[in-house]
Amino acid sequence: MQKLTVAVIFGGQSSEHEVSCMSATNIISALDYDKYEIIPVGITKTGNWRIYHGPTEYIKTGNWLPFSAEAAISPDASKKCLLKMVGGKYKEIPIDVVIPALHGAWGEDGTIQGLLELAQIPYVGCGVLASAVCMDKVYTKLIAKAAKIPMAKYVWCDGRTLDKEKEKFMKQVERKLGYPCFVKPSNAGSSVGISKAKNREELEKALYLAAHYDRKVIVEEAIEGREMECAVLGNEDIRVSGVGEILAAAEFYDYDAKYNNADSRTVIPADIDAESVETMRSIAAKIYRATDAAGLARVDFFVEKDSGRVLFNELNTMPGFTSISMYPMLWEEKGVTKTELMDCLIALALARDNGIRA
């Protein structure tokens, strides 16, 4: 059997560079070496593309750069290849499929997906539209609202409004949401730039912090409750996993609680009534379709403490694959190993119809 050549792209310019390196390490380890020729491609924090030929472990530890050479994916659809710099010349390496194991901006937001569409190289995961929409919390909410999916109340503004009409916006937050509230950059991930504000002083600080990361800032009412996640797999025909719970070892699931605090735990399956599980599974399928997602996504929820209401939080188009990540674990619970999951994602990438009719 001829092996498929799979390029696994990791790192990237976003604030989630390190998380991507952890995800890529696990993805590469899970891939079946009998079926795939694996080519890791690292993107440095400054956006330099490098083909990597060192030990997989070095990707996670951040020591990969010395074992790499300059490379790039050509947007030329007649080539469908990776270009590797050898002796001052580009050597063409044909690629069958790409796994963009990138999180956050310039990776999970439709940009790399756009490059791969141009190059006509199949890739794992969502296309340009779903990636872009789901990276932007304001737009995700607009789509979810149109699909009548329940969410926390929110208001948003752009940086200009914040400069000129900060007081007015803060009053709007107080009137519509009250305290405590969550302040977030519209485009970001891994909780970067997110704060919980308990009064006006904290709100003002939180707005400036969030505005540092993105042009748009979104503020949500704080939901007191539990955090649950659900995995979706498929293109037109989808499979929805069971539900897992996040027990954050902090006031909320911030960056540190996500990746550095060993006390943060995941519980699979979540200890919650069957009706709530079904509500989450059906919302997960609904938002997956509403955002035109493909391949995979992890859909996150809050279950409100007193009311038991299920509220949609976000859809992650390239969920984490770190050793503590929920997405692969939700499938393992259904008897799908990480290796089988990767086979499935690659098959879905090869089968995906991007909708473009030349």
Ligand SMILES: Nc1ncnc2c1ncn2[C@@H]1O[C@H](COP(=O)(O)OP(=O)(O)O)[C@@H](O)[C@H]1O
């Ligand atoms: N409206 C909210 N109410 C309560 N907690 C929230 C709310 N929004 C965010 N959080 C907390 O902040 C974390 C990160 O927010 P989230 O919107 O998921 O951003 P990210 O895309 O960075 O994961 C959540 O996992 C949760 O712990």
Ligand SMILES: [Mg+2]
């Ligand atoms: Mg989140």
